[in-house]
Amino acid sequence: MWSTARTVAAGDIVIIWQTRESVQPLLITPGKDFNSKFGFYPHSDLIGVPYGSKVGSRNGKGFIHLLRPTPELWTMALPHRTQILYIADISFITSWLDIKPGSKVIEAGTGSGSFSHSVARTVGARGHLWSYEFHEARANKARQEFSDHGLADIITLTHRNVCKDGFTVTNTVDSVFLDLPAPWDAVVHAKNAMRKDCTSRICCFSPCMEQVLRTVNALNEAGFTDIAMYEVLIRPHEVNEITIPKLDDIVTKLKQSEQKREEKRLRQIANAGKRKREGSSENAVENGENKKAKTDGANVTELHRTSELESTSTSAKGVGPQALQGADDSASVNGAKAVYEVRGHTSYLTFARLAPIADEA
Ligand code: SAM
Incomplete structure (x- = not known):
């Protein structure tokens, strides 16, 4: 469980910020030490220190910052088991899919759980995230992390191939997010899981245009509307x-x-x-x-x-x-x-809406 206390305690997961390129999680375990090129830190030295503090090393080699985990920091610090979504895409998808407190959402696949942490915070205790992953070891690891981070009640993780076996809920979710190699195979299953009493939304994340076109065809055939594709690029402004x-x-x-x-x-x-x-x-x-x-x-x-x-x-x-x-x-x-030229393509985001069906409204 991510702590909400003011100070660090034994058993907390803290984010160790060394540089922008070196951000990592640490489970505070008395008796253990944290060592890096920025010095030597017995975990016991970190207990009782207020979150957000800058702490000097025992051997005078440098300092670190102790931060309370947030989904944004977790995305920067998490152990990568797959490619992950970063905050620019996560925020755009969350906004377009209209994910808010109380929303019911599906994601596939879970991967390293980067997107899952942000969605879980947004939907909160009144909402729910159904997450699907067909790689068993990855599914188990992510399930353990969700539990360790206090998200077990908000996220249900199922080990399955959604392209073949579909989802575990019907006519339930407000939105679906597919980060899969072949999202077009899951589009019809997604439609079954989505609400039909109001407008529901879908997003598919694909790195190349050929995949986008196959997804657009599948969305059209399944009766989705307002199909639109975006690419999110970060353009730095020098102030x-x-x-x-x-x-x-x-x-x-x-x-x-x-x-x-x-x-x-x-x-x-x-x-x-x-x-x-x-x-x-x-x-x-x-x-x-x-x-x-x-x-x-x-x-x-x-x-x-x-x-x-x-x-x-x-x-x-x-x-x-x-x-x-x-x-x-x-x-x-x-x-x-x-800055005129912007690099850093990750993927194309294909969005669509499923209009309410009159009988069920
Ligand atoms: N969005 C995730 C994140 O932010 O951490 C990353 C997802 S990763 C790129 C894609 C995941 O989809 C992989 O872990 C892969 O095992 C899983 N996957 C691929 N095909 C699948 C399928 N048919 N059903 C369920 N999961 C699948």
């Missing part, structure tokens, strides 16, 4: 803090760089005049006239440029930027950029 410079700062910087350029230009003019004066005394008078004219010209340009700059900054202050300036003084916002 970064973007600094927005204040408008006054931008204007000040523009003015400063303009001023520097102008000073440089005036220096160049002055130097050129000086060189000419020193180089030719014969044309001194004429040169002097030229210099005066150029310098006057430079002053005119300088005046002109300065007034241009003033008018730019005035309009920048007066128009659109009011929104920016007036909003607040904060200089940063969070921006998100979606």
Whole structure:
């Protein structure tokens, strides 16, 4: 039974979080030790520690986090006996199949029990999950786990080949989930198990398009409607803090760089005049006239440029930027950029509805 107490006790199953890639379950057994590259931890050291704690190792080699199991963490930590469903698909299927507290659900096959744990939590004590697995050793192991995790009353696990022998209930379940190599062979059996007094739903999980097409044909032939196929892909968004410079700062910087350029230009003019004066005394008078004219010209340009700059900054202050300036003084916002290419295909999800049959409604 997964503990609901605040602190870890002997006999609890805890989730040991070392890194995102290294998450594992541990049965707390006094006298035993937990060893990893992150150090050495006698189980007795972990008893009485509040769930969620970060615990340092006895030999100072690192630390671990002690977490209370949840279906999400169990999916990350469970011992794999088969391929499993991950949380992106599980949540989408749960939502589309409208699985909620009190729902009655069938799944086949059980596999490693990843999907089963999430469904069991969602349907709760008022609902039920009938799970089927034709590999006997896998069925026994999953049954033991469900019992150890306090789910024996919510999940009934049956060892059988559902494609050949069908399910153990008739006109009972709100939804069916098939994660099988040949789901089309189980579609008619699923229909027998589904409620006919209201709309019930089915989902088939298949890795390739040929399987999807065979399933769609079987669903059509069995009278299912609203057949739709989805693929769930996770698209990461990179969130970064973007600094927005204040408008006054931008204007000040523009003015400063303009001023520097102008000073440089005036220096160049002055130097050129000086060189000419020193180089030719014969044309001194004429040169002097030229210099005066150029310098006057430079002053005119300088005046002109300065007034241009003033008018730019005035309009920048007066128009659109009011929104920016007036909003607040904060200089940063969070921006998100979606990663364009998404990898990680698991399977296609084929959904369909079974409409209520008038006689039974
Ligand atoms: N959904 C499971 C999970 O999240 O852990 C994984 C299911 S695994 C991919 C598929 C399972 O279906 C295997 O354990 C296999 O033994 C079982 N299976 C295959 N054909 C079956 C059949 N005809 N009847 C019952 N179980 C079957």
